[in-house]
Amino acid sequence: MKVFRWIFPLLAPAVLLSCKGTSDKTKSQTMDQSDKKIxxxxxxxxxxxxxNTANIPWGTxxxxxxxxxxxxxxxxxxxxxxxxxTHIWYTGVPHHAVIRDYTAYGISNDDPDVVKGRAGSPYAVKDYYNVNPDLAVDPAKRLDEFRALLERTHRQGLKAIMDIVPNHVARHYKSLSNPPGTEDFGVSDDVTVEYARNNNFYYIPGQPFSVPEFPDWYKPLGGEPHPMADGKFEEFPAKWTGNGSRMTRPDFNDWYETVKINYGVRPDGTKDFDTLPAGFGQKSVSDHYNFWQGKDVPDSWKKFRDIALYWVSFGVDGFRFDMAEMVPVEFWSYMNSAIKNANPDAFLLAEVYNPSLYRDYLHLGKMDYLYDKVELYDTLKNIIQGHGSADHIAGIQAGLADIxxxxxxxxxxxxxxxxxxxxxxxxxxxxxxxxxxxxxxxxxxxxxxxxxxxxxxxxxxxxxxxxxxxxxxxxxxxxxxxxxxxxxxxxxxxxxxxxxxxxxxxxxxxxxxxxSSALMGKYQELHSYNRANSPGYYEKGYAFARWSEDEHLLILVNFKDWVADEYELKIPSDLIMEWQLADGKYQLTDQLYQEKKYELIVTDGLGTVKVAVEPLESLILKLEK
Incomplete structure (x- = not known):
């Protein structure tokens, strides 16, 4: 979601826990999925x-x-x-708040004062057991149309991922599609107290919610008249806002269109549920699943587990979890182990931006994957913009080697x-x-x-x-x-x-x-060695090796857009030994365009390759043995 400011009132400090090591259709189909890049x-x-190409601001x-x-x-x-x-993440599928009249289908209208945009934020979910009616030709059959999409996706050999946003829901949450025995968020809450373990929301007892004070440049729907755009939204008592704001009138930069879910974390940040035993990060998913059986967990845990299992049974192959670090890691152990129990191959991706939490959310929370945003992405963005050096990449990869x-x-x-x-x-x-x-x-x-x-x-x-x-x-x-x-x-x-x-x-x-089997194999950075030993090798390039038993690659990139990188790439003796190369000459062939060929010369156990990497060019050079 990463929009506007975050308030983290409920997250206690985490304790760090201590790599996996020219394409053709036939090869793609015969490689085992565990050996393929995703x-x-x-x-x-x-x-x-x-x-439609009209693109009218605030257009209907x-x-x-x-x-x-x-x-x-x-x-x-x-x-x-x-x-x-290999996988498609269908973003914005769950039914979220929208400014469109679907009352003919039993759907209540949403208030523009607590909806961002006309089509609404996909991260302000209104009904977790249904899908956005905007996306259906016939809104009455929107679940059937989504099921048909999943069937087409699978027929094409692709896996389908959708969003779940456990940290918050729309300010006006109302499900029309709850399975029998399933209750909406907040229906049984005790609204006379700020916190109760089985409340789904946090409250500001006795005080009404007020719509944020909008800046002069902003008006809902761009100022277009609307019967509900009156600067008011009825919510009594007021709830905490999605990013943790405890104000009855949140700021415009808060996630004011959403309300925070209570996972049994008290307002002072202490936990009102069982925590995982020491060393449990090294336990299997099935051990985590078994741990939670028979445990008394907060009501919100059960509700989101049931939502996830509903979509797994529907045919969804995995989830991208929005702002996972704002939800306690014990909940993720509970929910993810339940998902994996239902579908061991489920793909679980989490939005986590705090590197100190990475290993907890992987090992304790049983996530499959996390965003590499604040380290690799941010570094690459700086390099692209001309502000940063490729020298930083080697350290990032070394620091994340175990994960x-x-x-x-x-x-x-x-x-x-x-x-x-x-x-x-x-x-x-x-x-x-x-x-x-x-x-x-x-x-x-x-x-x-x-x-x-x-x-x-x-x-x-x-x-x-x-x-x-x-x-x-x-x-x-x-x-x-x-x-x-x-x-x-x-x-x-x-x-x-x-x-x-x-x-x-x-x-x-x-x-x-x-x-490529090499890309699921080993890695060695060559950048630092060449920065020290190869005249002309520059900080705006990066070189590394990837290899498996049957494929050996040298990969070189040039981030500069104004001049070619011309230098003698040096291959250290330890890599030459690892690749078992005797003194002699070896051909290297570029795998992207199959046009460029280079020669690797090994002399006295050291390798050299004279290269010319054009501006913004990338070379994936395969060793022909």
Missing amino acids: VVYQVFTRLFGNT IEDNGVGKFNDFTDKALEEIRALGV EHHMLHFLENHDEQRLPSPAFAGNALKGKPAMTLSATISTAPTMIYFGQEVGEHGEGNAGFGSETRTTIFDYWGVPAHQRWMNNGKFDGGLLTAEESALRDFYKRLLNFTIN
Whole structure:
């Protein structure tokens, strides 16, 4: 969610707990999944299939259009898979608050004073047992249309991921689809107290909620008249806001459209539930599952466990958990072990930004993957923008060596600025070396955001939010992505030559990664050694080796956009010994375009390669033995 400020009133300090070690379709199908890199394609579901190009700020569905589940045709999914994708994260699927009248379907209207944008934030979920009616051709059959999408996704050999947002729900939560015996959040709460263990929310007893004081430049719906846009929202007593604000009138920069979920953490931060025994981080998922059997846990734990298991039974293959670090790690042990008990192969990805918490949320919380945002992503962004040095990358990888497989890499997602936006790189090509490094430096999954592969700029002020990021709050068209869609043909027929070439690069890179055994093998950085020993080797380049028993790679990137890197890459004796290379000459062939060939010369147990890496070029050189 990473929007606006966070308040962490309930998180106690964590205790740190102590790597996994030219593509073709046949090889892809025969490699065991555990031996393949994972590539996640994040798609903002509401925007993906929209062909309308009007892009009127604060525009309605009639003005700007909206994508549907049905827009993910077999052809669209086939092309996504052909890009080199293994998993799709359908962002914004759960039914969240929207400014559109669906009362004909029994859905209550939402108040613009506590909804961000016209289409609403996907992280203000209103009904966890149903899906966004905007995404259905027939809102009455929206669950059926989502089930059909999952079936198409699986038919194309892809796994489907959706969001769960355990930290908060919409200010007005009301499910129409609860399974029998399931109760809405807050229905049985004791609202006369700030905290009770089995309350789902925290309260400010006896005081009403007030809508934030909006800045002069902001008006809900851009100032358009609306019967509910009156600066008021009835909530008594007031609840804590999603980011932890305890004010009856939260700030505009708070997550005022949401309310905080109570997981049995008292207002002073102490825990009102069983904690995990010492050393339990080394226990198996089944041990965690068994630990919680028969334990008395807070009511909110059960509600979110049941929500997750509902979607697992529906056919969803995994989840991306929003702001996981704002929820106690013991809950994740409880829920994730229940998910894995139902589906051992479930894909569990968490948004965690505090490196001191990484190992707790992996080992104790039983997450599969975490965002590598504040270390690798931030470092690469600085390098792309010309502010940082590649010297920092080696230390990052060394520091994460014990958990490198679990740190998902990305250069774009819905929270981050688009690469070609002026605030980031200003040019999609500047992302190519960083993308190559990000996708090949570890065994961790790679993620790209829809439109990234064709250089989407994220431009235009849609209403709520920043124009350097493709909107998640309003109805909008995504221009470069729409050119690839080509009015539902999904063949790239309207792309510019530059956009087509960029997509070809992504396709070559991602398909190589999911078929390379070396990228699931060992890693050794060559950057530090060459900085010390190779004249001409520069801090704006990075070199490393990846290898398995049957594949040996040297990977070189040049972050500079103004001059080629020409130097003699030196390979230290320990790597030459590891690769079992005798003195002599060996051919190296680039795996991205199959055009460039180099010669590795081994003399007295040391290797050298004379290379010329063009501006913004990446080389994946395979040793031909």
